[in-house]
Amino acid sequence: MNMSIVECVPNFSEGRDLEKIEKIVNAFRNKKDVKLLNYEADENYNRLVVTIIGKPQEVKNAVFESIGVAKDIINMNEHKGQHPRVGAIDVCPFIPIRDISMEDVVELTKELGREVNDKYKIPVFLYEESATKEERRNLATIRQGEYEGLDEKLKNYEWKPDFGENKKHPTAGAIVIGARKALIAYNINLDTDNIEITSKIAKAIRYSSGGYRYIKAGSVEIPEKKITQVTMNLTDYTHTSMYRAFEAVKFEAKRFGVNIIGSEIVGLCPMEALIDVASYYLGLEGFSLKKILETNLME
């Protein structure tokens, strides 16, 4: 029996229109061997993040269908939002969860990329483990210039898409697809509305400007709460733990007289990452996952 399971977390550029959001999410409902775990729409980001798990081919097919839906109802020429994005379907990361190798998930993403370009004529960039060039590994590099800068970017031969021509889709832009390790999307809220302070904190902790190896970070305003947020991807929680990101933000914020007022996990989080947090704060000695009741029931 094939028990392979992959996770996919497609990000769509629509976080405000509930009707459109439901249309996209419907592509993941009532599909055999696909489980819709979660979806969260963010008004400020104007972005929808869906989390599904299931059998590899079935997950791929559902994502393919959702891309068709999103392409028809999202017009990037009218899209505004705080989160960087390069297309109507901005990014589709696939993550191996059980009984499947990273190589097989890379293959799966390439199949999807080819099919998406064939049918929907959206140019596809492969990233992370699926990247065909080292400089395409990093999503931020591919996304640089965002949707609005795509025409300019695609004039550069260096940026020929992995599938498709050097020409954006007129309303859907481009799409980034790839296989990657499980990451944690983690945001920390600060009691300041000063985005410059928050940007400085984000820079202090992220790898790209000298911070922790497995933290990607940016800053976002949450105007309706009059606060700002350090928005992070923890790309390897086994090496850069959540508590470390939390404590680092706390001590960086302190120099500005700013405090953490809460945090949130977007999408799913592996149990181990949170257990590690509890273990740190309680100073647990001699602890292992074996001591968790549920770990033993699952075997």
Add this chain to the structure above:
Amino acid sequence: MNMSIVECVPNFSEGRDLEKIEKIVNAFRNKKDVKLLNYEADENYNRLVVTIIGKPQEVKNAVFESIGVAKDIINMNEHKGQHPRVGAIDVCPFIPIRDISMEDVVELTKELGREVNDKYKIPVFLYEESATKEERRNLATIRQGEYEGLDEKLKNYEWKPDFGENKKHPTAGAIVIGARKALIAYNINLDTDNIEITSKIAKAIRYSSGGYRYIKAGSVEIPEKKITQVTMNLTDYTHTSMYRAFEAVKFEAKRFGVNIIGSEIVGLCPMEALIDVASYYLGLEGFSLKKILETNLME
């Protein structure tokens, strides 16, 4: 298919002699439908805590066998240890884990009590949910006077055992058996060797002297490390969380200039209890167990 699962955490009064410890633990090895999850021997306590899960009857039978082994190799007249105890097999709590009611587990403990007294002639007290009198619910009350006080205690008609006569077993003392909810055995280490301070802290947090409703606590010396320990049972972690016990010990210790240097969980701990700790320290907003990847895989 009967998927009922119970947990049992028998406590034996031997924490130093490895050969004897192995003999006892062997009763839980290679038993069909019984899984030995963990065993920890503590030299200062001179006590062995075993954790097993499995099908109800099979768990009961393995515990019955282990009681026979322990009775033959432990002589309570020679036993010294820091942890209160009333017999060679001090206490056997049974906990419903899955697809079994508390009532059914109470029945199981009564069967075991009867069989233990019939075969091994050890007097049995039923406690917690299995208690036949309200004043026998609490293990500490049954254990008052410990092994050394048993002769005196059993002269009192009020203390007629639930199974057996008013006479202790000459080397094994008495045994306490019962069904209860899952508890967390949690110890916090302090950087003081002053046991009086640690006792004051234990009293400040425990229910019996005015503290938290679901904390039982005492104090123990760890002479080889020159430290002391607040030893706790959290009898309902859904109402008195681990972080609350931890923070309460921390702030009580502060008035004595004493600090927490670490903590430990003895035996098993439900995942939810640790997730709650992580959630508190990170100030997680909008979090639920559904956001944990493994929770979704288990369904």
